[in-house]
Amino acid sequence: MNPPVFLLLAILTVAAAVSVIATANPVHSALGLVVTLFLLSVFFVALDAQLVAVLQVIVYAGAIVVLFLFVVMLLNLQGEPRLTGGKGLVVAATAAALAFTALLVTLLGRSAPAPSNTLPPGFGETQALAQRLFTSHLLAFELTSVLLLVAVVGAVALSRR
Amino acid sequence: MSPTPLAWYLGLSAVLFTVGVLGVLVRRNVIIIFMAIEIMLNAVNLAFVAIARSLGSMDGQVMVFFVMTVAAAEAAVGLAIILAVFRSRETTNADELMSLRW
Numbered sequence: 001m002n003p004p005v006f007l008l009l010a011i012l013t014v015a016a017a018v019s020v021i022a023t024a025n026p027v028h029s030a031l032g033l034v035v036t037l038f039l040l041s042v043f044f045v046a047l048d049a050q051l052v053a054v055l056q057v058i059v060y061a062g063a064i065v066v067l068f069l070f071v072v073m074l075l076n077l078q079g080e081p082r083l084t085g086g087k088g089l090v091v092a093a094t095a096a097a098l099a100f101t102a103l104l105v106t107l108l109g110r111s112a113p114a115p116s117n118t119l120p121p122g123f124g125e126t127q128a129l130a131q132r133l134f135t136s137h138l139l140a141f142e143l144t145s146v147l148l149l150v151a152v153v154g155a156v157a158l159s160r161r
Numbered sequence: 162m163s164p165t166p167l168a169w170y171l172g173l174s175a176v177l178f179t180v181g182v183l184g185v186l187v188r189r190n191v192i193i194i195f196m197a198i199e200i201m202l203n204a205v206n207l208a209f210v211a212i213a214r215s216l217g218s219m220d221g222q223v224m225v226f227f228v229m230t231v232a233a234a235e236a237a238v239g240l241a242i243i244l245a246v247f248r249s250r251e252t253t254n255a256d257e258l259m260s261l262r263w
Contacts, residue, residue, distance in 0.1 A: 001164065001165050002164075002165070003165050003169070006165040006169060010169075010173045010176075013173065013177065014173070014176055014177065014180065017177055017180040017181070017200050018180055020180075020184065020193070020196050020197065020200060021180060021181075021183060021184030021187070021188055021193065021196075021197055021200075026190060026192050026193060029192075029193055029196055030196070033196050033199060033200070036177075036200060036203070037203065040203050040206070040207055043170070043173075043207060043210075043211075044207075044210055046165075047170070047210045047211055047213075047214040048214055049210045049213070049214070049222050049225070051222070052206075052210060052222050052225050052226070055226070055229060056206075056229070059229050059233060060199070060203070060229065060232075063233065064199065064232065064233060064236045067236055067237065067240055068192065068195070068196065068236070068240070070240075071192060071240045071243060071244060072192060074244065075192075075243075075244070075247050075253060077190075077253065089186070089187060090187045093183055093186040093187050094183065094187075096186075097179045097180075097182060097183040097186075098179075100179050100182070101175055101176055101179040104172075104175035104178070104179070105171075105172045105175050105176070108168060108171035108172060108174075108175055109168040109171070109172060118217060119214075119217050120217060123217070123219065124214075124219070124222060128219050129219060129222055129223060129226065132219045132220065132222075132223045133223055133226065136220075137223050137227075140227060144227060144230045144231075147230070147231065147234050148230065148233075148234055150234075151233075151234035151235075151237050151238050152237070154237075154238045154241070155237040155238050155240075155241040156241075158238070158241035158242055158244070158245050159241045159244055159245065
């Protein structure tokens, strides 16, 4: 990805992310989240992670945000009396966030390893990822299935009554 | 034209992560706090993918796969909890949810 294109997309992504936390209406926040997640999947494609990009759109933008929207609609929230914590909290948190960003950007920019331009063939494709998943990460993969089962049972148990 | 350096991706990831942290800190609606957590998870995913690309190793993308799975599980259970709390308390304001008793 060219640096100018990157900058444009990065600004859009950050703007969408800020709109998630800045708008009063939770539905607008969910839509901002969709935009953020879609733009991130563009970055994933640019980074040769095609399968991850597709999963991002299907799982995040498709399933998780729809879940959020369902809950927002189901709760039928009337206007919130207070959106945020006290004014002092907002000012302090914003200042801390800016300082934290500066710190992270400085440190990450300094410690970046040298990029290798020799990618193995099939990098980022389904076969390569599946190969890793079912060989070196098999235990974690199986544990993930247990986690999903627990989550499904837990969600059903919590929501019925 | 030259490709974007890795540090830019990491910088974007850091900015997005901080936006998520800020959302968790200042917002009072539990649903918005959840969305901010999703932004943080995605920022970390971006860093994983960028570093995987830079090192030429697939392991970072495998981690993103796991992070997505855990995020999906977390969203399902978390939203179910929010629904259950809303039924008994009629609020999603984090400041008003103080009692541990059901």
